[in-house]
Amino acid sequence: MSKILLVEDDQNALEGLAHILRDEGYAVQAVSDGETALEEIGQDEYNVLLTDLKLPGIDGLQLYREIKGISPEIATIVVTAFGTVKTAVDAMKEGVYDYVTKPIEVDELLIIIKNALNRQDLLRENIMLRDQVQKAYSFENIIGNSGPMQDVFKKVNKVSSSNSTVLIRGESGTGKELIAKAIHFNSQRKDRQLVTIDCASLPENLLESELFGYEKGAFTGAFRTKMGRFEVAHGGTLFLDEIGDIPPGVQAKLLRALEERTILRLGGTKDIPIDVRVIASTHKDLEKGLREGTFREDLYYRLNVIPIFLPPLRDRCADIPLLIQHFVNVYSEDTNIPPKKISKEVIDICMRYEWFGNVRELEHAIENAVVMGEGDTILQEHLPFNIFSGTTKNGETATLHNSNDSYNEQMDVAEKTIIQNALKKMDGNRTKAAKLLGISLRTMRYKVKKYNL
Numbered sequence: 001m002s003k004i005l006l007v008e009d010d011q012n013a014l015e016g017l018a019h020i021l022r023d024e025g026y027a028v029q030a031v032s033d034g035e036t037a038l039e040e041i042g043q044d045e046y047n048v049l050l051t052d053l054k055l056p057g058i059d060g061l062q063l064y065r066e067i068k069g070i071s072p073e074i075a076t077i078v079v080t081a082f083g084t085v086k087t088a089v090d091a092m093k094e095g096v097y098d099y100v101t102k103p104i105e106v107d108e109l110l111i112i113i114k115n116a117l118n119r120q121d122l123l124r125e126n127i128m129l130r131d132q133v134q135k136a137y138s139f140e141n142i143i144g145n146s147g148p149m150q151d152v153f154k155k156v157n158k159v160s161s162s163n164s165t166v167l168i169r170g171e172s173g174t175g176k177e178l179i180a181k182a183i184h185f186n187s188q189r190k191d192r193q194l195v196t197i198d199c200a201s202l203p204e205n206l207l208e209s210e211l212f213g214y215e216k217g218a219f220t221g222a223f224r225t226k227m228g229r230f231e232v233a234h235g236g237t238l239f240l241d242e243i244g245d246i247p248p249g250v251q252a253k254l255l256r257a258l259e260e261r262t263i264l265r266l267g268g269t270k271d272i273p274i275d276v277r278v279i280a281s282t283h284k285d286l287e288k289g290l291r292e293g294t295f296r297e298d299l300y301y302r303l304n305v306i307p308i309f310l311p312p313l314r315d316r317c318a319d320i321p322l323l324i325q326h327f328v329n330v331y332s333e334d335t336n337i338p339p340k341k342i343s344k345e346v347i348d349i350c351m352r353y354e355w356f357g358n359v360r361e362l363e364h365a366i367e368n369a370v371v372m373g374e375g376d377t378i379l380q381e382h383l384p385f386n387i388f389s390g391t392t393k394n395g396e397t398a399t400l401h402n403s404n405d406s407y408n409e410q411m412d413v414a415e416k417t418i419i420q421n422a423l424k425k426m427d428g429n430r431t432k433a434a435k436l437l438g439i440s441l442r443t444m445r446y447k448v449k450k451y452n453l
């Protein structure tokens with residue numbers, strides 16, 4: 001129930017208002033002077049302060065100023081006599097939410113109170129959301145104990161407090177976007193917008209108008225003026241995702257924006273200054289683009305001020321067990337189940353797999369195992385087939401490449417998995433499983449015995 005602190009020195013008005021507000025379902029504390037109101041605020045939490053401006057002793061405005069220091073989220077509504085509206089308006093400039101004039105129109109007052117409460121909810125929600133987002137991109141949620149990742153963290157930490165342009169490189173799924181967000185949410189710009197644009201997904205003309213905006217009438221269909229992402233990101237960060245795919249025409253304009261720190265909307269004549277921190281990312285070989293003439297050299301140097309390279313997951317196997325544990329926790333929490341245990345084989349298999357889809361592929365595998373697997377432990381059969389059978393997604397390479405194992409040992413692991421899989425598919429029926437694999441029932445029996453299945 002929302003709580004209102006009501007301050008009014010006229011006893012009749014005080015009782016009348018308190019009555020009306022209680023009838024509306026509010027919890028009301030009614031006091032007749034500012035000093036008592038201050039004592040009340042110190043003892044209880046209120047959503048709304050409804051106070052007469054003219055009070056004996058501390059007046060309404062002074063009371064507001066004091067309370068703002070103690071309880072800044074409280075919404076203050078002042079009641080003023082007809083002749084003193086100007087004071088009420090001045091009070092609003094200091095942060096008072098609204099005012100009502102005497103004699104009070106009850107309906108009007110109730111609407112104002114309701115709006116004040118709604119706004120408070122929104123503000124609270126915003127703060128909560130912001131906290132959540134900031135937590136999600138805080139460093140604790142970016143996993144990596146391996147040497148290469150520790151180097152990345154050091155760089156991210158340093159670069160966050162600057163305004164320098166960052167270029168994040170790495171294969172698909174290595175966490176480029178995650179790092180871009182971490183930089184933004186750990187920078188001084190964190191309370192302003194992080195605006196993302198995927199340069200690979202838009203055709204040239206659309207990419208241009210999305211980046212720089214356009215004036216009404218700039219082209220057929222431009223019915224109104226529209227701000228581009230550069231302008232929307234003013235004061236914040238612009239994340240240019242997949243920068244390697246940006247067409248040459250847009251490259252020239254982007255270079256100009258980065259050099260001049262101004263943009264020109266399409267069809268516009270006025271340069272608009274922008275204060276934007278740029279982070280770009282790509283999985284492409286930009287140096288090859290330079291050699292082939294598809295990526296401008298001047299733009300490359302503009303962007304590549306602070307390069308951050310995210311190594312592929314197969315080059316930082318030490319992170320795999322931590323990542324598995326992290327995703328088990330995340331997806332167990334999401335599905336409201338106690339975190340599952342992870343069997344040793346699962347860790348072993350994951351450590352040996354090539355992970356061409358990098359962290360994203362591992363994340364999906366674990367999500368699937370947590371959500372779909374039965375029991376309280378994640379076993380190898382809960383992993384996607386291509387992973388536990390040791391092949392890559394497109395099935396080309398056998399990747400049980402534990403260099404310590406001999407050829408025969410690796411073949412055995414692969415064979416065992418294939419047999420196991422077939423049996424599982426056929427509900428343990430050996431005849432059917434043998435048929436599925438095109439081997440004799442005798443061979444099947446032999447293998448089952450050999451691998452203790």
Ligand SMILES: Nc1ncnc2c1ncn2[C@@H]1O[C@H](COP(=O)(O)OP(=O)(O)OP(=O)(O)O)[C@@H](O)[C@H]1O
Pocket residue numbers: 141142143144170171172173174175176177178179283326359360363
């Ligand atoms: N170090 C990490 N710790 C925890 N989660 C990670 C880590 N790296 C990546 N992820 C997760 O993996 C998924 C893929 O990451 P992200 O989208 O940042 O990769 P990307 O490099 O931008 O991929 P793409 O090139 O395909 O766009 C995301 O869900 C992200 O949260």
Ligand SMILES: [Mg+2]
Pocket residue numbers: 176177241
């Ligand atoms: Mg990405």
